[in-house]
Amino acid sequence: MRRLNPAAILMLVPTHLLLLVVIALPSIYVFWLSLNESTYGSDLTFVGLDNYVTVLTSSYFWRAALNTLIVVNAVVYIELLIAIGMAALFLGGVRYPKIMFAIVLMPYAISEVVGVLVWKIMLNSGSGVLARTIESLGFGMFNWSVSPPLALSVVTLISIWHHLPFTFLLIYAGMLAIPKSLYEAARIDGATPWQEFWRITLPLTIPAILISLIFRFVFAFRLFSEVWLLTAGGPARLTEVLAVYLYQSGFKYGEFGTASATGWLMVIGSLGVASIYLWAMHRRMLKGND
Amino acid sequence: MLRKILATAVLLAAAGSVSAQEPRTLTIISHNVHKTAATGGDLADAQNIAGEWAERNNVTLNWVTLDIGPLHDRLLREMSLGETSVDLAAVLNTRVVPSVATLLEPLGPHMEANPIEDFEGISEGLREATVINGNVVAVPYRHATNALHYNETLLEERGVAVPTTLDELLAAARAATFTRDDGTRVYGLVTTLDTHVTALQFLSAFGAVYIDADLNVHANSPEMIAGLTELANLYKEGVLPPNVTALGLDELIATMREGRGVFAINPFSRYTALNDPAASLYPGQIDVMPFPTNDPGVASANTEFWSWAIPANSTQKDLAYDLIRELSGKDATVRAALNGNGPVRPAAYEDPRIIEKLPYAAAESIGLRDASVAVPAFADAVEATTVFIEEMQAAVLGLKTPEEAAASLQTRAEELVARSK
Numbered sequence: 138m139r140r141l142n143p144a145a146i147l148m149l150v151p152t153h154l155l156l157l158v159v160i161a162l163p164s165i166y167v168f169w170l171s172l173n174e175s176t177y178g179s180d181l182t183f184v185g186l187d188n189y190v191t192v193l194t195s196s197y198f199w200r201a202a203l204n205t206l207i208v209v210n211a212v213v214y215i216e217l218l219i220a221i222g223m224a225a226l227f228l229g230g231v232r233y234p235k236i237m238f239a240i241v242l243m244p245y246a247i248s249e250v251v252g253v254l255v256w257k258i259m260l261n262s263g264s265g266v267l268a269r270t271i272e273s274l275g276f277g278m279f280n281w282s283v284s285p286p287l288a289l290s291v292v293t294l295i296s297i298w299h300h301l302p303f304t305f306l307l308i309y310a311g312m313l314a315i316p317k318s319l320y321e322a323a324r325i326d327g328a329t330p331w332q333e334f335w336r337i338t339l340p341l342t343i344p345a346i347l348i349s350l351i352f353r354f355v356f357a358f359r360l361f362s363e364v365w366l367l368t369a370g371g372p373a374r375l376t377e378v379l380a381v382y383l384y385q386s387g388f389k390y391g392e393f394g395t396a397s398a399t400g401w402l403m404v405i406g407s408l409g410v411a412s413i414y415l416w417a418m419h420r421r422m423l424k425g426n427d
Numbered sequence: 428m429l430r431k432i433l434a435t436a437v438l439l440a441a442a443g444s445v446s447a448q449e450p451r452t453l454t455i456i457s458h459n460v461h462k463t464a465a466t467g468g469d470l471a472d473a474q475n476i477a478g479e480w481a482e483r484n485n486v487t488l489n490w491v492t493l494d495i496g497p498l499h500d501r502l503l504r505e506m507s508l509g510e511t512s513v514d515l516a517a518v519l520n521t522r523v524v525p526s527v528a529t530l531l532e533p534l535g536p537h538m539e540a541n542p543i544e545d546f547e548g549i550s551e552g553l554r555e556a557t558v559i560n561g562n563v564v565a566v567p568y569r570h571a572t573n574a575l576h577y578n579e580t581l582l583e584e585r586g587v588a589v590p591t592t593l594d595e596l597l598a599a600a601r602a603a604t605f606t607r608d609d610g611t612r613v614y615g616l617v618t619t620l621d622t623h624v625t626a627l628q629f630l631s632a633f634g635a636v637y638i639d640a641d642l643n644v645h646a647n648s649p650e651m652i653a654g655l656t657e658l659a660n661l662y663k664e665g666v667l668p669p670n671v672t673a674l675g676l677d678e679l680i681a682t683m684r685e686g687r688g689v690f691a692i693n694p695f696s697r698y699t700a701l702n703d704p705a706a707s708l709y710p711g712q713i714d715v716m717p718f719p720t721n722d723p724g725v726a727s728a729n730t731e732f733w734s735w736a737i738p739a740n741s742t743q744k745d746l747a748y749d750l751i752r753e754l755s756g757k758d759a760t761v762r763a764a765l766n767g768n769g770p771v772r773p774a775a776y777e778d779p780r781i782i783e784k785l786p787y788a789a790a791e792s793i794g795l796r797d798a799s800v801a802v803p804a805f806a807d808a809v810e811a812t813t814v815f816i817e818e819m820q821a822a823v824l825g826l827k828t829p830e831e832a833a834a835s836l837q838t839r840a841e842e843l844v845a846r847s848k
Contacts, residue, residue: 177503178530261678262670263612263687282673283824371621372672373821388500390810 164404171397188398197374198399201382202406208289208378209357212296213350219297220304220349221342225334228312245302253366256295282368285375292363292376299363300356304349311345312338344421351414358407379403452487453746456502457517459492461733464569464768465754466490474762480753486746495519506530506738515747517733518565520556520800521808528559532737535563537748544756548772550795556804557734565734566755570769571694572730572794573628573718574787576701580712581613581689589714593632593721596690597657603689604666615666617688619674620658623812624731625692626819627801630654632720632727637815637836640803642844646815647837655822655829662823672820684708692718695791696767715787717794728798732771769795806847814839 141149171188173181192198223241231237244252259267260281268279281287319337328336361380364370370377370385377385379399387396455462467473481488491513493501499522505511507530518527538546543566546554553567575596582589585603590596600615607613618625627637633654636645645651661667668674668682680700682688684707691701695715704710717726735754737747753759761778764770764785775781776792785791802808802815815836822832 176526177507178526263668263682264685278669280669282670368673369621371816371820372824373817373826375826385813389496389813390807391503 167397167400170393171401173394175393176391184394188394189402191395192398192402197377198379198382200375201377201379204289204376205358205360205378205380208293208296208360209354211293212300212357212360213353215293216297216301216304216353217308217346217349219301220308221339221346223301223305224309224312224342225338227309228338229330241305242302244299247299249299249362250366252299253295253363256291256298257367260291283372285372288368288376292360292367295363295367296357296360300353304353307349307352308342308345311342315341344418347414347418347421351411351418354410354414355407358403358410379406450485450487451743451746452489453481453514453743453750454489454491454512455515455517455750456491456493456498456505456513458495458498458733460768461517461569462490462492464763464766467766470766472765474766476754476759476762477750480750484746484749502738503527503530506740508740510742511738511740513738514741514743515750516736516738517568518736520553520732520734521802521804521812523557523559523565523734523736524804524806524808525559526806528562528564530739531564532739532741532744532748533562533564534566534737534748534751537745538563541748541752543752545772546755548757548774549755550771550773552800553732553734553771556732556800565736566751567732567734567771568754568768569763570730570732570771570795570798571624571696572728572769572791572798573625573692574695574715574728574790574794575718576683576691576693576697576713576715578683578686578689578709578713580709581686585689587689589716590719592719592723593727596719597661600661600666600690601664604664611687612665612668613686614668614682614688616661616690616692617668617674617679617682618671618692619676619679620667620672620820620823621674621816623815623819624729624801626658626816628692628718628727628729629658631729631799632718633657634720636799638802638805638811638840638844640800642803642805642848644837644840644844646818646840647833651836652829652833655819655832658819659823659825659829663825667823672824683713694769695787695794696769698785698787699767716790717797726794726797728794729801730795730798731801732769805844807843811840811843814843 170181172183172185174184174188175181227234227237257265259265260279262268262278262280262282271279279287281291315338319341320333323333323337359380360378361384364376364378364381365384368376370381380403383396383399383403386392386399459468462468463470465477466475477488480486491501492498498517499519502513502516502518505513506527523531549567550570553570554563557563557565557567577589579589582599582603585605587599587602588595590599602615603613604615605613618629620626623637627635630637630651631654634650635648635654637651638644638646658667662671668688674682676693679688679691679693680697683691683701684703686708691697698713698715701707701713702710707713717728720727735751737744737751741747754763757772757774760768760770760772761775761780764775764778764781769791770776770781773792773795776788776795781788802812805811818827818832818836818839821827822829827835
């Protein structure tokens with residue numbers, strides 16, 4: 138293993154200092170806050186793990202955790218499948234590639250808030266163009282706002298729509314990096330396009346898929362705007378996700394201790410999920426180094 | 428020589444006066460309605476009360492306008508700092524609780540030094556609600572008292588008379604619910620059930636009270652159960668819009684303007700927006716009246732009110748107080764009402780300018796007379812409103828029976844009140 142020389146360490150210092158100031162110190166402070174009772178205009182009172190007990194014994198927290206788990210898994214895996222399909226399509230060649238590329242990337246360029254509000258207007262059960270189309274097709278009134286499963290499905294749909302370009306880009310870049318010679322050799326050996334995809338493209342895109350999974354799980358775990366703008370966690374708090382639960386505790390009720398505890402539990406949760414994929418990546422790296 | 432000295436002195440004095448008049452910036456954090464009330468916003472005949480004061484005092488006003496939640500969140504965070512750039516803030520009555528009051532500048536000394544014109548002319552109930560631990564911490568500025576808006580044209584079209592009692596209203600809302608030939612549904616009653624205020628307005632017409640001024644919880648009362656039952660029935664029958672628990676204010680306004688709603692529960696001052704000729708299909712045809720009860724002549728009115736307050740860590744308290752004085756004066760109150768503000772001085776309703784310009788002035792003065800605060804201010808008032816919304820929505824959507832929702836609400840609200848004490 139190569140040892141870092143003083144010059145290299147010196148060059149790494151600014152980045153690490155930045156990480157320390159921007160991420161590590163606030164995280165430590167939030168952890169300290171999670172061990173205290175705190176609200177606006179009052180001093181901190183140390184309460185040990187009481188805030189964690191409060192959060193973990195709250196049925197709203199567990200409902201929010203379940204909603205988060207369902208939505209996050211649906212978002213990440215559906216998005217991944219679509220992104221792989223689209224990237225494979227682009228790899229094989231599409232007509233007017235620049236225009237198609239711009240269309241695919243467009244949702245990512247739209248502000249999240251604007252995007253969600255436009256979807257909300259289109260899905261308005263009384264007057265929205267999409268809702269009325271669904272109704273005119275004979276599916277009945279699309280009254281998603283009072284049905285938690287439907288509301289969470291809409292959240293999933295919007296989240297996929299908005300973040301698909303990110304996953305697509307990672308996977309497409311991964312696919313572009315595959316040497317062309319492998320495909321030429323496969324074609325000489327008589328491989329079908331499906332076999333090419335299954336035996337070459339997919340296995341060699343796994344590192345990119347793992348990276349996108351890690352990123353998307355961590356990002357999706359913080360899911361907030363879609364839910365807040367569509368339902369604000371309602372009706373009757375049935376569509377709350379963890380970030381909304383945290384927001385309510387911290388910024389509506391001013392309970393910073395429980396909000397901080399929720400934040401740390403979210404970090405632990407997303408780390409738990411991400412660690413599976415990090416471990417898989419680590420194993421692949423070790424294999425590659427052997 | 429003397430001339431030169433005098434000329435130099437004059438020049439120096441002029442330079443000094445120029446530097447003394449360098450514009451100062453006063454930062455105000457409020458909802459957009461307060462900015463419109465104080466400046467007239469984009470109104471054709473805007474009364475720019477704050478602007479005139481700013482010009483006189485060579486002050487630049489920096490308005491930061493936010494929605495209710497983010498506004499208080501930002502303000503409270505600003506007030507928790509050693510020093511804040513926010514000099515003046517609009518605060519909602521439910522947020523002026525003892526813990527927050529400690530972060531506000533006590534206004535008593537300022538008022539003694541420079542009294543507000545006819546301070547006693549401001550509604551007594553509102554004034555009293557801004558006194559915390561013996562200190563005046565805010566000055567009431569705007570009330571939003573709920574009322575019943577109705578589309579006269581649609582009522583006529585359906586052959587339904589304007590109701591005078593609660594029972595008549597319920598019958599009229601049902602009779603006025605229909606589907607147009609093009610498939611557009613017209614809802615008898617439109618309201619926002621994602622907030623506590625409008626729901627409590629409806630329930631209070633049945634005599635229901637959630638938490639009274641002495642912090643007694645009455646959620647499990649027969650009146651509350653009757654109101655919740657009726658609300659749930661209206662939802663089941665399609666009199667309320669199907670997305671009523673997620674219906675926002677903008678959507679309510681659009682629904683009424685487009686003739687997709689006949690009756691609506693909203694503050695009196697919404698009259699202007701609903702009848703806006705540039706945006707409404709029914710300009711001048713959506714009237715407003717105090718929300719009726721079954722007690723003839725007695726209205727049911729829930730109100731929320733906003734006050735101006737100064738963060739204790741502001742660096743320009745005197746200047747901020749001077750603007751409060753200006754905005755709270757008798758004439759300024761009338762002029763703000765002409766901008767669409769709910770005037771906190773009952774006498775303002777007798778002003779000829781208001782009588783001439785605001786057709787709902789007489790109705791609003793009756794509403795204000797019978798009004799009570801939707802939820803009193805106490806430490807966990809915000810959480811109490813969230814709990815109410817949750818249980819009310821559960822009852823309306825049929826997730827719980829009204830009895831179960833009311834019983835649960837009683838228990839949970841009592842816990843919050845006990846915790847606050």
